[in-house]
Amino acid sequence: MRIDVVTIFPDYLAPLDLSLVGKARDSGLLDLRVHDLRDWTTDRHRTVDDTPYGGGAGMVMKPDVWGAALDDITGSEVERPAHLVVPSPAGHLFDQRMAARLADDPWLVFACGRYEGIDARVMADARRRVRVSEVSIGDYVLGGGEAAALVIIEAVTRLLPGVVGNPDSLVEESHGTDGLLEYPVYTKPPSWRGLDVPEVLLSGHHARVARWRRDQALRLTAERRPDLVARLDPDALDGRDREV
Numbered sequence: 001m002r003i004d005v006v007t008i009f010p011d012y013l014a015p016l017d018l019s020l021v022g023k024a025r026d027s028g029l030l031d032l033r034v035h036d037l038r039d040w041t042t043d044r045h046r047t048v049d050d051t052p053y054g055g056g057a058g059m060v061m062k063p064d065v066w067g068a069a070l071d072d073i074t075g076s077e078v079e080r081p082a083h084l085v086v087p088s089p090a091g092h093l094f095d096q097r098m099a100a101r102l103a104d105d106p107w108l109v110f111a112c113g114r115y116e117g118i119d120a121r122v123m124a125d126a127r128r129r130v131r132v133s134e135v136s137i138g139d140y141v142l143g144g145g146e147a148a149a150l151v152i153i154e155a156v157t158r159l160l161p162g163v164v165g166n167p168d169s170l171v172e173e174s175h176g177t178d179g180l181l182e183y184p185v186y187t188k189p190p191s192w193r194g195l196d197v198p199e200v201l202l203s204g205h206h207a208r209v210a211r212w213r214r215d216q217a218l219r220l221t222a223e224r225r226p227d228l229v230a231r232l233d234p235d236a237l238d239g240r241d242r243e244v
């Protein structure tokens with residue numbers, strides 16, 4: 001997979017050199033390139049914003065600068081279709097299912113806005129040539145798209161084949177395929193500051209451990225995310241294996 005990120009704060013994306021995403025880059029599983037939007041400005045002040053039509057506070061990012069940048073980047077490979085991902089508070093809500101869909105794309109280009117956002121004609125023009133998705137990582141306000149790009153890139157990269165050592169670990173986790181929150185986890189010592197690991201986890205009885213974990217996942221999901229419970233398959237709720 002190739003990922004390009006366009007931003008006026010390239011250093012904001014420095015964490016993508018580390019850990020899981022850094023390893024994916026080093027191993028060649030991920031070709032990630034970060035671009036400074038100001039490289040496409042043409043004035044001596046390297047201006048990327050201007051006042052909003054219709055008035056109002058703040059500034060809007062200029063279409064001509066973004067257009068030049070996206071033309072260069074998305075036009076650089078004809079054999080691979082680019083998918084433009086634009087973090088936006090007005091975007092479709094990002095979730096694990098969207099992460100899985102994006103992980104199937106061969107090429108993602110992130111356009112990270114700042115100020116009051118990117119001139120809407122940039123996305124309208126891009127839609128003439130490439131797939132465009134405006135995506136939000138949640139119902140709160142950030143100062144720009146870079147933090148969202150970090151979140152989305154990490155969630156997508158870890159789903160790429162070969163990135164996570166044990167693919168099984170992708171299954172049993174919060175918001176994984178069973179739609180439940182993850183059960184509590186423990187490691188040595190068996191007792192710590194007077195707090196003991198639940199006995200069942202020390203029993204070696206795999207079926208009981210599995211049942212306990214599912215019960216915990218159901219309990220936590222019901223307590224913390226009743227909205228996810230509403231979406232569950234009723235047959236899956238009791239955790240019994242059934243012949244299909």
Ligand SMILES: N#Cc1c(-c2ccc3cc[nH]c3c2)n[nH]c1N
Binds near residue numbers: 113
């Ligand atoms: N994704 C996302 C966002 C944003 C966001 C994204 C881009 C810009 C550009 C200027 N301000 C922004 C806020 N706020 N909250 C979210 N969940």
